[in-house]
Amino acid sequence: MQPVPRTPTPVEPGNGPDEGAGPEGRMVPTEKAEELFLALWLLVLIAFLLLRWELVYLLLPALWLVFVAVFFFKPRMDVELERVIPHNRFLEGTELEIVLRIRAGERIPSLKVREDLPGGLELIDGRTEWVLSLRKGELKELRYRVRVKRGIHEFNWVELSYRDPFGFFHFTKKFDLYTELIGVPIIEDVPTPYSTRGTKITVGSLPSPRVGEGVEFHAIREYQPGDPLKIINWKATARTGRIMANEYESERKVDVIFIVDASYTGELVFDNLVRAAASLMLNALNSGTSFGLLLAEEVPLWVRPDYGKRHFFKCIDFLSTAKPDRNNMIAYQVEHLIRSHFPPRAQLVYFSPLLTEESREALRIMASFGYNVVVISPNPYTAVEPKNREEELAIKLLGLQRKAVLRKMAGYGVIIDWDVRKPLKAAIAEVIQV
Numbered sequence: 001m002q003p004v005p006r007t008p009t010p011v012e013p014g015n016g017p018d019e020g021a022g023p024e025g026r027m028v029p030t031e032k033a034e035e036l037f038l039a040l041w042l043l044v045l046i047a048f049l050l051l052r053w054e055l056v057y058l059l060l061p062a063l064w065l066v067f068v069a070v071f072f073f074k075p076r077m078d079v080e081l082e083r084v085i086p087h088n089r090f091l092e093g094t095e096l097e098i099v100l101r102i103r104a105g106e107r108i109p110s111l112k113v114r115e116d117l118p119g120g121l122e123l124i125d126g127r128t129e130w131v132l133s134l135r136k137g138e139l140k141e142l143r144y145r146v147r148v149k150r151g152i153h154e155f156n157w158v159e160l161s162y163r164d165p166f167g168f169f170h171f172t173k174k175f176d177l178y179t180e181l182i183g184v185p186i187i188e189d190v191p192t193p194y195s196t197r198g199t200k201i202t203v204g205s206l207p208s209p210r211v212g213e214g215v216e217f218h219a220i221r222e223y224q225p226g227d228p229l230k231i232i233n234w235k236a237t238a239r240t241g242r243i244m245a246n247e248y249e250s251e252r253k254v255d256v257i258f259i260v261d262a263s264y265t266g267e268l269v270f271d272n273l274v275r276a277a278a279s280l281m282l283n284a285l286n287s288g289t290s291f292g293l294l295l296a297e298e299v300p301l302w303v304r305p306d307y308g309k310r311h312f313f314k315c316i317d318f319l320s321t322a323k324p325d326r327n328n329m330i331a332y333q334v335e336h337l338i339r340s341h342f343p344p345r346a347q348l349v350y351f352s353p354l355l356t357e358e359s360r361e362a363l364r365i366m367a368s369f370g371y372n373v374v375v376i377s378p379n380p381y382t383a384v385e386p387k388n389r390e391e392e393l394a395i396k397l398l399g400l401q402r403k404a405v406l407r408k409m410a411g412y413g414v415i416i417d418w419d420v421r422k423p424l425k426a427a428i429a430e431v432i433q434v
Contacts, residue, residue: 028171028172040062043055043058043059044056044059076105076106077108077160077162077173078104078105078106079103079104079105079160080101080102080103080105081101081102081158081177082100082101083098083099083100083101083155083177084098084100084101085098085179085181088180088181088182089182089184089313090148091183091184091185091186091187092148092150092183092184092185092186093147093148093149093186094147094148094183095124095145095146095147095148096145096146096148097144098143098144098145099142099143100113100115100141100142101139101140101141101142102139102140102142103137103139103140104134104135104136104137104138105136105137107134107135107136108134108162109133110131110133110162111132111133111160111162112129112130112131112161112162112163113129113130113131113132113158113159113160113161114128114129114158114160115128115129115142115144115155116156116157116158116159116177117146117155118155118181120148120149120151120183121146121147121149121153121181122146122147122149123144123145123146124145124147125144126145127144128144148181148183149183150183150184150185150274150320151182151321152180152181152182152183152320152321153180153183154178154179154180155177155178155179155180155181156176156177157174157175157176157177158174158177159172159173159174159175160172160173160174160175183320184278184316184317184319184320185271185274185275185277185278185316185319185320186275187275187282188279188423188424188425189279189425190276190283190424190425190428191283191425191428191429191432192283192287193280193349193374193376193414193416193428193431193432194256194347194349194372194374194414194432219246219247220233220244220246220247221244221245221247222242222243222244222245223237223242223243223245227245231245231246232244232245232246233245233246254289254346255289255290255291255292255343255346256284256289256292256305256349257291257293257294257342257343257349258281258291258292258315259294259296259330259334259348259349259350259351259352259362259366260273260274260277260294260295260296260322260351261296261328261330261350261351261353261359261362262295262297262322262323262325262328263324263325263328263330263355263356263358263359264324264326264328265353265355265356266324266352266353266378266380267324268380268383268384269353269379269380269383270323272378272383272418273351273352273353273376274319275424276351276378276418276424277319277349277351277376278316278319280349280376281293281312281315281316282312285308285309285312288307290305290307291305291306291311291315292304292343293315293318293319294333294334294337295318295322296328296330296334296362297322297323297325297328298325298326298327298328300333300337301318302337302341303318305343305346328358329358330352330358330359330362331358331359331362331365333362334362334365334366335365338365338366338369342371345370345371346371347371347374348366348371348373348374349373349374349375349376350362350363350366350373350375351376351377352376352377353377353378353380354375354377354402354405354406354409354415355380360405363375363409363412363413364412366412366413367411367412372413373412374414374416375409375413375414375415375416376424377406377415377417377418378418379399379402379417379419379420381395381398381402382399382419382420382421383420383421402417403417414431414432415431416428416432417431
């Protein structure tokens with residue numbers, strides 16, 4: 001995203017980071033000016049007490065300097081500001097150069113510029129405060145480099161400060177200059193972890209049952225008006241006394257639903273969960289598979305299944321801003337959405353460390369409704385580096401306990417126990433024959 005150069009809008013009092021900078025850009029006395037005024041006042045007081053009125057003439061040079069500073073060195077801040085970023089989406093960890101351009105419509109002999117750097121961006125080179133002088137019409141570019149973290153990062157303002165040559169007053173304005181930058185999760189090239197067995201001639205990755213011409217027999221059901229006559233099963237019709245029809249698996253792809261467990265208990269590997277979900281979304285996009293997203297936060301976020309790049313980037317943007325929370329009722333959310341929104345016979349891909357009973361109950365619910373489930377379960381204990389022998393033993397015991405839990409849950413779906421020190425591709429290959 002590359003904003004158009006424009007004359008920035010001053011931030012209203014109370015809306016910006018500092019309420020001292022109003023829209024009128026007031027000249028505020030410095031400590032030097034306050035000391036000067038105190039000295040002038042003492043001089044007047046001494047002249048009055050000693051009745052030496054000629055001492056008042058000593059005030060004139062100082063007052064003249066103050067007059068010149070106020071009326072001849074007060075800038076109008078006639079500037080154009082532009083923040084230049086190549087585009088607005090970057091993979092997390094990307095190093096990015098940001099350019100702040102400033103063009104003066106008047107001469108400004110001494111100007112301090114302060115950039116609003118979002119907290120989610122790490123400054124790795126340069127600085128975000130500069131002091132410079134500008135001639136009328138001069139353009140200067142101020143550069144610095146940052147490292148992008150996952151999330152939405154918002155630049156809101158640029159602060160310009162000026163001080164007169166005598167150091168009596170300073171003049172500050174904060175200008176609204178909004179830029180949005182999105183740090184998206186790292187995406188890997190991973191294989192499809194769900195099975196494609198049962199299809200003979202197929203356009204997509206998974207079979208999808210529908211009535212009509214297909215490639216493989218699925219079931220027998222009652223004939224419905226509009227069905228072609230050639231799918232009638234005459235033997236079943238004669239046996240039951242009702243007109244029965246064959247149902248086939250078509251070459252259409254089934255919907256894939258990605259479910260991300262955003263419980264705070266998995267905070268240690270939450271970024272791994274998000275990266276895995278993003279990687280498998282790209283896999284679905286490349287294969288032309290429609291997919292949906294359930295982000296099980298305190299308020300669940302549901303994106304219905306769809307195709308295409310626009311839908312992919314929409315889901316990626318939601319994953320980019322996802323954070324683990326402390327009020328996660330994923331089992332209830334999953335059951336509610338299965339009953340109301342999930343497509344029948346969809347393939348579910350569940351991303352969870354399975355640390356809580358709530359997250360394990362969600363898996364049981366998915367299986368109880370007859371869905372095929374693949375679980376991508378990053379092992380949080382592989383993300384911890386033990387500091388001593390005791391911690392190493394504790395992590396091993398927790399790892400054994402986790403394996404026992406996963407063994408009990410294996411009947412509800414295909415569980416991929418992911419050592420996060422290894423690539424996700426390797427973890428999938430250990431379980432799924434690709």
